[in-house]
Amino acid sequence: MKADSVACKTLSNEYKALASRSLTFNIPTLNDRQYRISKEIMDIANYLTKSATLIESTENKQVQLQPGKKHFTKYANLNLISQLTKQSRYSYASIGYKASFKEWNKNFNKKYFNVGVNATILDGNFKSSISARIWKKKKFDPRVVLSSEASLALLSSTVNARVGNAKIYASARATGQVGVAYATCKAVLSKKEQSFEAGVGVAALKGETRCVFSVMGAKVTLTAQGSIGSAEANLSYRFSSREWEIGSKLGFIAGLGFKINVSY
Numbered sequence: 001m002k003a004d005s006v007a008c009k010t011l012s013n014e015y016k017a018l019a020s021r022s023l024t025f026n027i028p029t030l031n032d033r034q035y036r037i038s039k040e041i042m043d044i045a046n047y048l049t050k051s052a053t054l055i056e057s058t059e060n061k062q063v064q065l066q067p068g069k070k071h072f073t074k075y076a077n078l079n080l081i082s083q084l085t086k087q088s089r090y091s092y093a094s095i096g097y098k099a100s101f102k103e104w105n106k107n108f109n110k111k112y113f114n115v116g117v118n119a120t121i122l123d124g125n126f127k128s129s130i131s132a133r134i135w136k137k138k139k140f141d142p143r144v145v146l147s148s149e150a151s152l153a154l155l156s157s158t159v160n161a162r163v164g165n166a167k168i169y170a171s172a173r174a175t176g177q178v179g180v181a182y183a184t185c186k187a188v189l190s191k192k193e194q195s196f197e198a199g200v201g202v203a204a205l206k207g208e209t210r211c212v213f214s215v216m217g218a219k220v221t222l223t224a225q226g227s228i229g230s231a232e233a234n235l236s237y238r239f240s241s242r243e244w245e246i247g248s249k250l251g252f253i254a255g256l257g258f259k260i261n262v263s264y
Helices: 001-017 028-056 080-084
Strands: 070-077 091-109 113-136 138-166 167-191 193-217 220-238 243-263
Touching: 001 028, 028 091, 080 113
Parallel strands: none
Antiparallel strands: 070 091, 091 113, 113 138, 138 167, 167 193, 193 220, 220 243
């Protein structure tokens, strides 16, 4: 068990070093792809770090709370020259902060099935980002994506489960929070896509269940939300050429909401 966790940490450090390498290409699409690849590599590194923590936590059968974590992130790449020369590149900027007092993790993995559990005490989260482009293939085709969210919970927990393989699978995630306050806002504006989502609320108890069914690239996502001792209001709408989503929630004392997303 110890050797497995050390191997995960070693690989995580190697992936982080790889993701932090700065590469610049003359072709705009390659630069955008490089940014996405670096982000995915960093996600893998973070997954390996969490896996190491989960492996080490299983060495002791009794539940032990781990010290909480604090994580601050920021990123900016304005690409001003690309915007002035009508290149199809985005300008990015983001900032985020996540902190918790205590954490507990548990994980169970098989070939086609895995379950993970996470619980945190005093869980706080804030992140905000913006990405924008002006041109696409030398033509004026602006697209702006704005996103911001913040939350604070006395206690939060998450259970994830997945069965299947890369082509056909089903997954479910259930989250619950005690004593939570939150605010979210996201907007996407372009010629081919317009979406808006906003929400604000406080709740003594708040929960969400998300189920995903995917067959050969076509995916349906169903999300149900509920709360008790709450005052909440949420609205979302999204449409693009290969995806649509609708959702709403309104509640006082007790609230129920839903989201349906289809992509193909």
